[in-house]
Amino acid sequence: MQTRRPLRIGTRARLLWRGLRYRELLPFASVNGWLTVDEAIALYESARSLERSDALAVEIGCWQGKSSICLAKGLAQRPDARLVCIDPFDASGDEASSDEYRDRADTLQGPLRSTFEDNLTTAGVRDRVEVRPGLSHEVAADFDEPIDLLFLDGDHAYESILRDYQDWAPKLRPGGLLLMHDVVHEVHDGPRRVVEEVIERESFWTERRYVDSMFLARKSD
Numbered sequence: 001m002q003t004r005r006p007l008r009i010g011t012r013a014r015l016l017w018r019g020l021r022y023r024e025l026l027p028f029a030s031v032n033g034w035l036t037v038d039e040a041i042a043l044y045e046s047a048r049s050l051e052r053s054d055a056l057a058v059e060i061g062c063w064q065g066k067s068s069i070c071l072a073k074g075l076a077q078r079p080d081a082r083l084v085c086i087d088p089f090d091a092s093g094d095e096a097s098s099d100e101y102r103d104r105a106d107t108l109q110g111p112l113r114s115t116f117e118d119n120l121t122t123a124g125v126r127d128r129v130e131v132r133p134g135l136s137h138e139v140a141a142d143f144d145e146p147i148d149l150l151f152l153d154g155d156h157a158y159e160s161i162l163r164d165y166q167d168w169a170p171k172l173r174p175g176g177l178l179l180m181h182d183v184v185h186e187v188h189d190g191p192r193r194v195v196e197e198v199i200e201r202e203s204f205w206t207e208r209r210y211v212d213s214m215f216l217a218r219k220s221d
């Protein structure tokens with residue numbers, strides 16, 4: 001008797017299934033990373049929803065640019081909108097992640113930073129992105145522009161993500177959007193604890209919701 005093979009639907013098909021308008025996100029599917037299709041769409045739609053023509057989005061933890069592409073594509077409607085990408089590009093990170101980062105980085109042809117830049121160029125968004133290589137905590141010290149969208153996906157250890165939140169969330173404008181990845185995760189409990197123990201107790205976050213493992217909220221006006 002012939003056994004029926006389960007139908008496997010690839011990332012590109014799943015993206016287009018959500019709507020043909022997401023075809024401009026297709027380059028995200030070719031980039032190594034951990035985002036689901038719905039998380040990619042959530043990043044894109046959040047960036048797209050920013051109203052200022054000079055909107056500023058900041059991403060902490062960029063890896064090879066999978067999420068950066070989604071954010072930058074979402075900003076593309078606004079003539080002067082920018083994405084600032086912060087990452088040391090040395091595959092370092094929390095204890096639970098660094099071996100995997102190192103293993104994946106070892107398979108690349110060149111440095112992680114070059115792969116990141118090449119992926120953005122291929123996706124047609126390199127001009128939208130300003131790269132700040134380094135650790136988020138160090139970059140935060142000299143960063144004094146108000147932010148419209150903040151995406152936290154760097155070091156996932158509790159103390160580190162808490163520090164990212166404390167360093168960066170105050171820089172979000174009223175009405176700005178906060179997104180955090182891996183808040184629902186089997187291995188990492190840092191992002192979840194920051195949401196449950198800190199953010200959920202602060203009254204100025206509205207429109208709180210989850211998309212897969214991602215947490216989203218808006219800072220009230």
Ligand SMILES: C[S@@+](CC[C@H](N)C(=O)[O-])C[C@H]1O[C@@H](n2cnc3c(N)ncnc32)[C@H](O)[C@@H]1O
Nearest residue numbers: 033061062063066067087092135136153154155
């Ligand atoms: C989970 S990956 C990011 C994935 C990326 N956002 C995506 O969706 O493709 C985490 C990244 O954060 C970087 N990272 C670790 N600690 C950091 C820190 N303190 N500041 C900025 N980036 C950090 C890691 O080296 C890694 O590149």
